[in-house]
Amino acid sequence: MTDNELVADPRRHLGDAMSRVARQLQEEHGDVEATLQAITAAAVATVPNAEECSISYVIGRRKVEPRAATSELPRQLDALQQRLGQGPCMDAIWENEVVRVDDMRTEDRWREFAAEAADQGIRSMICFQLFVVGDQLGAMNLFSRIPGAFGDECQEIGQMFAGHAAVALAGAEHEEHLRVGMSNRDLIGQAKGILMERYRLTADQAFEVLSQVSQEKNRKLVDVARELSDTGAMPGSGG
The missing domain is CATH 1.10.10.10 (Winged helix-like DNA-binding domain superfamily/Winged helix DNA-binding domain)
Structure with a gap:
């Protein structure tokens, strides 16, 4: 393998990114809200094609509670799931560690949510479980304005990132407690x-x-x- 191939290796890039993320999250010193916000910013910088990120808690499969976001748009999309009572976090993310929406314009699992999300300019979405404790779930949601933005490589990187984020979040919550x-x-x-x-x-x-x-x-x-x-x-x- 040549030096150029080593530089281009996405796994090497991911390893470097994860090291930076781990150091950054450790600097929050048990501040849960700061850790959540740091995760959203780092996710957009790490996962290819991610333009926006939110972290939401889902209580009893009925209530979506936005906790952190890179801008107002992903907060609005979390609130949209709550208002409509449908969407990836309200349904499939409970049974699946990853839920992917390739194109909001053709998505038929959550038609109302997908239609409104598309109207707001979001075409792709991918959700990762961060934790499930009792009737409470934590999800990291990535959004893109490009259809088909999150392929298999993006999903693999996102899952690895979500694993690191979950550990950092658990540590921050433990220290806060x-x-x-x-x-x-x-x-x-x-x-x-x-x-x-x-x-x-x-x-x-x-x-x-x-x-x-x-x-x-x-x-x-x-x-x-x-x-x-x-x-x-x-x-x-x-x-």
Whole structure:
């Protein structure tokens, strides 16, 4: 194989691209929204013929929740699936890791969606599963204004990219959950300290007071703790 052939090898290009993407996504440091946005931008830069990208969450096969997009157009197309109750994310992506639409003008699986998407200038679309957890699914959607834009090579590259993106997203969500958990523990600790100091309670007794107020007010324990820490008063105590 010559040097020119090595440079032109799409797998080598993809490996370099994936390395750059991995570094870029790691820089987000557990920020889920920033990671989602970085994935959409990197997908357009990595998958051949991709002009736009969105990431949407689908809840219970009935609700499409746009989470990130490269522009307003893919957000509108996600909202269109929600409004019509049809489209790749509402149907086939649950059973298939990849769903491809070669031409919106001739697509007959989701005719209303395809017709409106074509009217907005989108002719090709390919969707990749990012995750399925319970009744929630995450999908990465790529769009092109060219019919037949996503062939087998584009699909292969997209699947590899989606795998890296799913790992990055899971890592960001895990780190965010840990950060929130630590913050919640700090808040509860501060609230317990206030009660221990004010009423000369033990740590266990202070926690029991917080728990009792949480149950009586039907509020989360951390919300009760936050109000006490912020205002110095228990919810509903008036002071």
